[in-house]
Amino acid sequence: MDNLKSHPPAWSTKFLKWFCKDDYYEDIQGDLEEEFRILSGGSPSMRARSWYNWQIVRLFRPSMMKKPKTQDSIEKETTMFKSYLKIGFRNLLKYRSSTVINVIGLSTGLAAFVMIALFVIDEFSYDRNHEHAESIYRVTVKNYTSEGTLSRHWAFASAGHARRLKEDYSDVTHATRFFPWAFPDLQYKEQKFPAEPVIFADDDVFDIFSFKFIIGDPKTALNDLYSLILTEETAIKIFGNDWKDQDILGETITLSRSGQSASFKVTGVMEDMPDQQHFHFDYLAPIRFVEMIMGEQAANNVGGNYNWMTFVRMSPNTDIPKFTDQVNDEFWDKYIGTFRSGAEARDFYDFSFQPLLDIHLRSNLEGEYETNGSIQQVYIFSIVGILLLLVACVNYMNLATSHYSRRTKEVGVRKVVGAYKRSLVNQFLTESTLVAVISFPLAILFIYLGLPYINEFVDKNLVFNPIAQLDLLIGLIVLLIMVGFVAGLYPAFFLSKMNLVQALKGEQVINASKWNFRSWLVTFQYVVTIALIFSILVIEKQMKYIQNTNPGYQKEQILFLGLSRNINNLDVFKREMLNHPNVESAAYSSRIPTGRLADSAGSAFFKGDSLVPSNFRLPMVGADEDFLKVYEIPLIAGENFTREQDMDSDSVGYYIINRAAAEAFGFNDPNDIVGRRLSYGRYNGQTNQTGQTYRIGRILGVMENFHFESMHSQIVPMVLLKRDGFRNVISLKIRPSDIQSTLKHVEETWAQFDAENPVNYRFVDERFNDQYQQEQRLSTMIKVFTVIAIVIGCLGLIGMVGFVIETRIKEIGIRKVLGASTQNIWLLVSNRFLILIVIAFVISLPMTYWLMDGWLENFVYRTNISVMVIVAPVILAAVLTLLAISYQTFRASIVNPVECLKDE
């Protein structure tokens, strides 16, 4: 065959080889070469060559081409990934119980964490909606005693402070006061709204706070003396839902109080103030109106009458501490100088400028508009939340790693078949991330289910909106993947580098070293569990202590009603109230126990003939002759008030002091102070408006100490005044039987005297509990989340014990064959866990003790941390562990040893 001499063009053959699938190349090229030879007939032929080239060019089409390399490897990877997933799912199904523990633990932990995070984020977002929030400060005044100790710290300033600060200091660019004009009645056409919270403010208010107007212009809204700005909510209340369709600007609304009334014009409607603001107003009106009513002097007061919530906006970059020092150095000297007594005002007063953003979480002064949050509470929650998440993650890692060490044989076989180390690592990482990913939707479901309860509890409107809170969501997903990754990392690298022979023999290499990674994880879990149990025990004990400590007065079965302006004849009112068999006694007072001792005046005590001003604050409460009887406060010396006594009409002071006051005046035996002369406030020998001269009063009696204020504060000296002008509240001691009819009587009697205002009564013990509401809430919330953490921890523990027993099943079998009892086996398994508990105890207790001791410092009357409280968490942790161990050991020890020894 001489036609073998001619060869097809080499370069196009190469081209064919390059692009054509390897599988196809051989026979196609063979065919082409055969035909080329036939065509060329042995001699080099142009025609054959071009035919050959042309056919190859035409073969250059996708169906003939090789697949690109990368695509090939992606295909391989995805195939492997599919296989990992499949095996992962099979394993999850195989170890159903540990999967369920894992998924539930992780998702509950996550859900709880997110809910706490939402709460914390909400707490930190207060007052941030104002554009100038960073440079807004509240002007507060500190009041010192003559000895220089801080006596009171008001959230308020005096009426004249705002204007003077703004005029004198260029750093103060804007200043406004808020003044509630004692809730006037409001009338629009025929509709009446009693006691609406109208707040009067200075013109600067809209330069300081960014209230958004729906209609009206903030620049001119307060221009007119009789202008009134509504919020959307009140606009709906007054004008109905379609207020936007009515032209309400310029409508007339009448405000009236104590017989005076004035007509205001609506000049704007603001958006409702957001929940996350430390005050909420429904109406704003110009403060010039109040100044006009009160008169020039009251509106310019610079010392005392601390009723004016004052805010200033400072120019940015003001050095606040320096500014504060400067103001305190100059202001009091300039405007007050010395008091009549000769003391310098600057020694008694100090300004303190509180950043707006600190008010909600870090301020609890006298006269806060609303109950503020507490930074401590936020910190405690944050810690609990983080711990919870950590416990859930650790739990997950723990179970996951123990789960993998069951699979040494699988790893061995995979290696023999030729698995790369890399693919083993990938396999375990895929599997561990799988559970984390499954938990995620479940966690979101839990959040949606749990949030309404949390909201009800903390009285907020927290919303979980994954779209709006994308950063939170992404953070969670990243966290989950990381958790899965870390959980997978340990087994992945451990198992993949395992010696092949060991792996195939199924030796428990992972458990060879007793103190391994997992032991640390278990210890950590114990640390957290013990710390949390300890914390709730301390909180619980303190709450019990407070509720069971006798406050020194009777708080059960006492009803109290705040009086209204319409009730004029108080003697008759009281008589009518008593006109029911179930009303035992009734007393008027200016305040009632569980309230605050906010009113005080200067006092002086006569030693011999000389008047010595007292160097402590002596707050007062106006009370009538039945006050001590209703509240069952024992009189330890002297006499009670009589009905006829009245400081105003008699122009003489009638006083009953408490034991603390007697001691403060230097009398350890209360009997010795009775009958001595005391000067209090203006009842000090001066002439009153009607020209009468007050005579110096005497101390009529001494009563036992009692907790007028909450247990947070100490029992301080106090004085009761018998002055009829101080009758603001009536307290009714009622019999426990047939409360319904008693309440009906109270309501009917009220209606006889005041038809306009609804009766508003409460029980004293309710209000007593309100004082500790914040602690109650705190303890309940911590309890709930702690229980979740403990449950997660216990689930993990049960899983761990089960695993330990499973890996040692043969050992247990052999021991049993050799005669070990169930107890022996029980000890064998449990002693290791007990060691871990002891270590955890040593780590966690000092830390938690320090934290909780700090919390208890908030209370003046605090319980002590007893040995019981310290030991109980450890015992509890040990008992829980031993229960888990017992259950699993019991199962292991009743198995016939043959069962576990027979297969190798």
Place this chain on the structure above:
Amino acid sequence: MKEYQLGEFEEIVLLTVAILYNEAYGVSIRQEIESRLKRKVSVSALQTALRRMEKKGYLESNFGESTAIRGGKRKRYFRVTKYGKKALEYSKDARMQLWEAIPNVAFDFDK
């Protein structure tokens, strides 16, 4: 119909493979089609059709002997599978059915 998708060219190739029986490989199939039907067939068209039908399961293939004229490369012999036969029969039946349905007068062009 969907079951046995067979293009016109594919049908020709399939039939030719059947005709050649044991001798059906790239070159012989091409020459057979060219000589019987007097139409040009490019290697790429033929190979594409063959491979596609192999994937579909109408054809099976295995390597045969190598010869010097082929530069030492082996031949790939194709054979029609049972499934391929069914496809051919289906396509034939479909046509017959259509032929038989034509009324006599339709093609009676003389009148």
